[in-house]
Structures are given as structure tokens and as C-alpha cells.
Amino acid sequence: MRLSQLPWTTLKETPAEAEVVSHQLLLRAGLVRRLTSGIFSWMPLGLRVLRRVEQVVREEMDRAGALEVLMPAVQPAELWQETGRWDRYGDLLLRIHDRQQREYCFGPTHEEIITDIARRELRSYRQLPVNYYQIQTKFRDEIRPRFGLMRAREFVMKDAYSFHMDQASLEETYQAMARAYTRIFTRLGLHFRTVEADSGEIGGSRSQEFHVLADSGEDAIAYCDGDQYAANVEATPSLPPAGPRPAPTTTLETVATPGARSIEEVGAFLGVPASRCLKLLLVEGSDGGLVALALRGDHQLNAIKAERLPQVASPLALASAERVLETTGVPTGFLGPVGLGLPVIADHAAAHLADFVAGANRGDHHQTGVNWGRDAAEPMVADLRNVVAGDPSPGGGGTLDIARGIEVGHIFQLGDKYSRAMNAVVLDQDGKERVMLMGCYGIGVSRIVAAAIEQNHDENGIIWPAPMSPFDLMLLVLNPKNSDAVTAAAERLYAGLREAGIEVLLDDRDARPGVKFAEADLLGIPHRLVLGERGLKDGMVEYRQRRSGAEAKVALADVDSFIRQQLANDTGA
RNA sequence: CGGGGCAUGGCGCAGUCUGGUAGCGCAUCUGCUUUGGGAGCAGAGGGUCGGCGGUUCGAAUCCGUCUGCCCCGACCA
Known part of the structure; x- marks a missing residue:
């Protein structure tokens, strides 16, 4: 393909809408264009x-x-109704209807x-x-x-x-x-x-x-x-902590913690690490009531695990602040297990805590020195949290990263x-x-x-893995208008490489060399040849590998075999 | 869905607070000079300032409303 015949627009500036590097580079290199939210056109090189x-x-x-x-991309509602997913799939399903008001969806998947x-x-x-x-x-x-x-x-x-x-x-x-x-x-x-x-x-x-x-x-x-x-x-799965729970060593005390709702605030106020605090999350139960889930302050709830508990409603729904106040009489941020009056399910790690900090079930107050069994009823225990780095591997062979x-x-x-x-x-x-x-x-x-x-880019642009690069090779011709000899040599080279079965993108545009180099790097084709007056005098072209930056001067007569060798290295990689 | 932000030429932005001439950079077009890592100079084209309604002698700017786009969001109970 000849770039001179391709309307190809690159951007020097990063479009404001693009946050991640792949999005930025796809737009800057002119490979895709956004039509509307989440919907893109594939431009010639991108396609x-x-x-x-x-x-x-x-x-x-x-x-x-x-x-x-x-x-078909468009699917009739009837099939989705057969499996019950017409109702269950929810708003993820793009529903459409035809002129007879028959219902369809644009397929998000094709099991039906x-x-x-x-x-x-x-x-x-x-x-x-x-x-x-x-x-x-x-x-x-x-x-x-x-x-x-x-x-x-x-x-x-x-x-x-x-x-x-x-x-x-x-x-x-x-x-x-x-x-x-x-x-x-x-x-x-x-x-x-x-x-x-x-x-x-x-x-x-x-x-x-x-x-x-x-x-x-x-x-x-x-x-x-x-x-x-x-x-x-x-x-x-997270594994239960090894060994028995430590015995209580401190007494239960209630302390004023005005305005401290979050674990960070409470921990900072009392000078206690988050791992010694208990957080209680109230969720909708399967029986219509509320259920309290207890986690260590530094752990995060795993919604999938929680949903699997028979006591918990599926899908998981956090109780609203109003519902919490209505049911327990306690504003959010100050809930604790002592005298809560709701079923409590604790994560393994939370159930293993002793002398911990929790809400006092009273506005602006927390309790310290709380212990399961002594101060609060022994909770039901389950795996409720996301694993974190350093946890033991379920495979038994070390720790997780x-x-x-x-x-x-x-x-x-x-x-x-x-x-x-x-x-x-x-x-x-x-x-x-x-x-x-x-x-x-x-x-x-x-x-x-x-x-x-x-996974494959640098500050100058994309670096395609060879098997998905839009072309095998990019051939830059410098200042073709200044030299018929350069143009003729480029045409011969282009034809020869194509005959050898290599997919070549020829930059034969009337553009300045700097532009060609910069745009070649942005586009990221793994192999590049440069043909200019300077090298041609000696019968040489210059080769450069996009990823490594490795360069070589190659005699025109040897280009075919040289390039074939480079391409062969790709497939071996 | 909730919260926040933005909407001005193809792209990136200023101007809005404090109403009066719509501006800058990139890109595009023309000419000259350049030509081995996103050129310089001179000139040119391109805007219903997201839509609608209102206030006003006068609205990109103030008010209302709608739409679109972007970001964050169970983080704590």
C-alpha cells in the first residue's frame, strides 16, 4: 500500500477523551475513530x-x-425468553423493535x-x-x-x-x-x-x-x-488464619470518636491500624431482613463470595443509610457487633481478631478491646474477602502476588x-x-x-507484535521529489519485496523526513527500511527495528534476503 | 443509576466571573525558502460558541430547560 494514496491523519496531541495509552495511540495513529460513546470505526490501517x-x-x-x-447480530426476544435471560440480562441488553413492534435485541452473546x-x-x-x-x-x-x-x-x-x-x-x-x-x-x-x-x-x-x-x-x-x-x-479463596484466635487481654471500653466514620478516620483517631479494626457492612438478607458482614478494616468484601451465602440476597445489595438507621437506630459509621441484634457473618480473618476496635452502635462512639465470645456473640464464619498480596496460596506452595x-x-x-x-x-x-x-x-x-x-509501546508510539502489525515492513522514501534515482530505486525495491510475498507500506508521500520518521514510529510496524539519496549513492538502504532500535546498512542487492531473515526471526519469537 | 466536570473551526485550548470586535496552537489550502527525527516566513479558508426558550438596546458570556460527552462511585456500615 502506498501512503500517498491513503488519507491518513495522525495527531500530535493526545485527544482529551483518551485516558489509557492504547486508546491514545489508537486515536493518534489514526487506526480507529470514535463515533459515539463506546462505539468505534476501524480506519484502513487499523482494520x-x-x-x-x-x-x-x-x-x-x-x-x-x-x-x-x-x-445473526439481531436476535428475537422469544429465544431469550425461553432461557429467562430476556428479563435477567437487564440493561446490558440493547433492546430494539421492528415496525410490527416485535421485540429483538442486538446480540451481546449467542448461547440462545x-x-x-x-x-x-x-x-x-x-x-x-x-x-x-x-x-x-x-x-x-x-x-x-x-x-x-x-x-x-x-x-x-x-x-x-x-x-x-x-x-x-x-x-x-x-x-x-x-x-x-x-x-x-x-x-x-x-x-x-x-x-x-x-x-x-x-x-x-x-x-x-x-x-x-x-x-x-x-x-x-x-x-x-x-x-x-x-x-x-x-x-x-482466602484461607483461614493459622492457629487459634488470641485470647482477650484488654477490657471492653467505649470511647467518643466524634465524626470518625471511616476505618481510616477511626484508626487515625485512636492510633490503631486498620487491621485491628472491624468493619461491619449491612446487606439485604435473603429473608427480607438485614445481615451484617464483618471484615477486617484492611480487607475488602468479595461480592461474589457474599452472594453465595444462603443468608444473603442475590444480587448483593448494600443496605441504604436510611434503612440502616431505621433498623438498628445507629447512623452508618458506628455499627459494631456488640448488641447489634442482627445475624453477623464474619470473614475468617475478622473472626480471628482479638482486642479489636468496632463501632459502639451509638452515634460518634466506638469500642476498643472488643472480643468475640466475650463481648459479642460468636459470629458465623465464612470466606468473604478478596485475597491480598502476601496471603497464602490456595495451591499450598507459597504466598500470593x-x-x-x-x-x-x-x-x-x-x-x-x-x-x-x-x-x-x-x-x-x-x-x-x-x-x-x-x-x-x-x-x-x-x-x-x-x-x-x-503491552507493546514506548514514548514514540506503538510497537506491534509482528503477527498483528498492519504491515510486515515500512519503506520510507526520503525526498522522492528531489531525486528520480531515489524514486526509481524505491519503486524497484517496493515491487521486489512485494513479489517476495512481503506486505509493505510504502511512504512515498511528499513530506519532510522528520514527519515520516515520527509517524512511522507512531504506527509501530516492526521493521523499517529507509531509502534516501545519501545511502543510495553507496547502493545501500538503512534498516531499523522498531522495538530494539537496532540499525543496519544493507546493500540493495541483499535487501530481499536480509528482510526475509528479519521476518523469520519474528515468527520464531 | 448516584455524584462531579465539560460542551467555542477537524484536534487541543483561552475568552464566560465583570454582556458590546470570537481568539491562540496544531491540522488544512496557496506561495517562497527548506528537506535524515513532527520546518520557517507570508497569506488564505473554515465557527448558527451543543439544542431550545427567556432576560436585555445587545448574549459564547446572565437565567431556565433539554441533549451529548468525560471522570469517579459498595471502601464503609
Whole structure:
């Protein structure tokens, strides 16, 4: 492609709306443009990146035996009503209606559609297992779209759905997908981790996520190098503290703490670390009353764990300040376990505290020297909190560390959740109807593009991993208008490289050299050749690698083989 | 959804408090000079100041209302 024939606008200044580096660079390099909140257009150079990612995904899905299909983006409400998700999916679902006032949604995912296909197409156990996949535009009306392509409302996703007679077959395909995903992210040159996950909205049992590691990631991942444990923090169990709870050594006292509501304020006021304070959160209970959850002051509630408790309403709902005052007579900020009169469920670590600080159930007062059993009833004990760095690994091989990650892939064993709701059955060997088991496997294709930039950039711009670079090679021609010899040499070089099967972006624009260098760095194609009058005199072109900055002068006659060698190094990396 | 902020040429911003000529940088176009890391000079085009309503002799500026966008948000109970 010739840049002289491509309207390509780059920005020197960072657009105000872009917060994370991938969003900034995608806009500055002219790869995408925002149409409206969370909705983007892919410009010519950007689309080439997306297509290359798609291609790697497609090749590996095909290799793993999956079958590509393309399902409708617009889906009728009836199918979603069959599984009950029309009501449960909530505002994330973009609902639309046609001229007859029939209801549809723009698909945020395709379990209902594929299950409908499966129940129509699949009749016999002999046809199983089957794994269908598609690469499709999805729409989820996120509460808060942000970070450009990382949390967009409209996005490109690869989703696959497998159908099985039994758990063993499901397990086999699930493992095959895990291997395919590992190949995909490895081929794309991404630094990633596979982690155990909560299966969340979609439901089902076993589930793993694939995270590209980046500080800007929205997810926290707990991992342990000692035992290879890795899981999303929300799905990581915290272990009970070792040993028995210390015995009480101080007496219970009530102290005035005017205006000190938060753990930080109370801790600072009394000179006590947050880890010695107890925080009580009142949440809606499953029986309509309130339930108190007790955490150590320095720990955070894990909503997923709390929701799983039978006493707690799901979804988790924090009691409003008004409701708290109404029920307990205590303003928020001063609640404690002593004489509270509500069921208390304490996190392991909170239940292990002795001589701790808590609210006195009286405005502007706290208590010190509080002890379970002596002052407050022994609480029910559960795992309620997020793990923190330094906690023991559930794998038993050391302590946990926390890293941030961008979720780019997720695989689930769905079981019969959808197939049962939609009566997707086949006949078994005995001629009996059997509900199929399902797996589902997603990859955020457009999110990968953003994640790759988060992981691969410097102060000058993007540094594409070679497999997703919009071109293999960028060829800069300096001052083509000043020299017919330079132009002719560039044309010969361009033609020759293309004949060798190399995808070349030729900068033949009438622009100053400085502009070309700066924009080449911004765009981030891994390999660059510069042809100018200076080098041509000696029959040389200059090579530079984007990532390392390594340079070499190459004789015109040797360019083909030299470049081929450089490209070969990429695929080996 | 709650809270906060912003809306002025394609992009980044000033001007709004204290009403009266709409301005700067980047980008775009023309010419000249330049030409190996986002050039210099001279000139030019481009704005219903987000929409609607009001106050006023006069509104980007004051008032009301609507819309859009951005940021933060169970953090403590």
C-alpha cells in the first residue's frame, strides 16, 4: 500500500477523551475513530490489525476442529425468553423493535441462537461432539464504557459453542480449546496468563480466563510462582488464619470518636491500624431482613463470595443509610457487633481478631478491646474477602502476588443450562432423548488489539507484535521529489519485496523526513527500511527495528534476503 | 443509576466571573525558502460558541430547560 494514496491523519496531541495509552495511540495513529460513546470505526490501517488478529484466531480454531458459522447480530426476544435471560440480562441488553413492534435485541452473546441451531440440526449422538464458532460484532450496553477499545459497547468477539453427549467429551473439547487459546495468544506475541475464574453471568461450572498482563488491566489476578496457582482475585479463596484466635487481654471500653466514620478516620483517631479494626457492612438478607458482614478494616468484601451465602440476597445489595438507621437506630459509621441484634457473618480473618476496635452502635462512639465470645456473640464464619498480596496460596506452595490483567479470553463448561431450558436433545444409542452438554469459549478480538498496545509501546508510539502489525515492513522514501534515482530505486525495491510475498507500506508521500520518521514510529510496524539519496549513492538502504532500535546498512542487492531473515526471526519469537 | 466536570473551526485550548470586535496552537489550502527525527516566513479558508426558550438596546458570556460527552462511585456500615 502506498501512503500517498491513503488519507491518513495522525495527531500530535493526545485527544482529551483518551485516558489509557492504547486508546491514545489508537486515536493518534489514526487506526480507529470514535463515533459515539463506546462505539468505534476501524480506519484502513487499523482494520488490517483487526483482520490479522482474526486470522490467527480463525486458523487455530480451525486447527482445533471447530466449524465457522455466522449467526445473526439481531436476535428475537422469544429465544431469550425461553432461557429467562430476556428479563435477567437487564440493561446490558440493547433492546430494539421492528415496525410490527416485535421485540429483538442486538446480540451481546449467542448461547440462545446456537442452542436453537443445535436443537434443529443435531438429531443423533453420532453427530457429536460439534464445536461451532463465529467472529462477530456484539453489543453490550455497558454501564460505563471506557478505555477505548478495552471496554467498548460494540466490539468484535470470537465465540464458540460445543455440544456433547457426556461430561468426558465436554472436558476433552474444553481442554482442546484451552490449548488452542494458549497457541493463539502465544502466536500473537502476547504476555498472558491462564487463570481460574468465576463463571458469573453465563453460568455453568468450570471456567478459566486468559489475561494479558498490563498495569492498566481492569481485573486483579492472584498468582503464586511457587505452586503455579493463578486465579481471578474475585474467584480466589482466602484461607483461614493459622492457629487459634488470641485470647482477650484488654477490657471492653467505649470511647467518643466524634465524626470518625471511616476505618481510616477511626484508626487515625485512636492510633490503631486498620487491621485491628472491624468493619461491619449491612446487606439485604435473603429473608427480607438485614445481615451484617464483618471484615477486617484492611480487607475488602468479595461480592461474589457474599452472594453465595444462603443468608444473603442475590444480587448483593448494600443496605441504604436510611434503612440502616431505621433498623438498628445507629447512623452508618458506628455499627459494631456488640448488641447489634442482627445475624453477623464474619470473614475468617475478622473472626480471628482479638482486642479489636468496632463501632459502639451509638452515634460518634466506638469500642476498643472488643472480643468475640466475650463481648459479642460468636459470629458465623465464612470466606468473604478478596485475597491480598502476601496471603497464602490456595495451591499450598507459597504466598500470593497480585497482578493486573486484561481479560482477552474466557472458556466455560456450561453443562446443560441452556440446552435443558431450550430442550436441545439428541437420541442416544438406545434411542432415548438426551439433553446435550455445552461448552462456550470467547475471545475479545478487538480488545486484543488494545491489550497488545498496552503491552507493546514506548514514548514514540506503538510497537506491534509482528503477527498483528498492519504491515510486515515500512519503506520510507526520503525526498522522492528531489531525486528520480531515489524514486526509481524505491519503486524497484517496493515491487521486489512485494513479489517476495512481503506486505509493505510504502511512504512515498511528499513530506519532510522528520514527519515520516515520527509517524512511522507512531504506527509501530516492526521493521523499517529507509531509502534516501545519501545511502543510495553507496547502493545501500538503512534498516531499523522498531522495538530494539537496532540499525543496519544493507546493500540493495541483499535487501530481499536480509528482510526475509528479519521476518523469520519474528515468527520464531 | 448516584455524584462531579465539560460542551467555542477537524484536534487541543483561552475568552464566560465583570454582556458590546470570537481568539491562540496544531491540522488544512496557496506561495517562497527548506528537506535524515513532527520546518520557517507570508497569506488564505473554515465557527448558527451543543439544542431550545427567556432576560436585555445587545448574549459564547446572565437565567431556565433539554441533549451529548468525560471522570469517579459498595471502601464503609
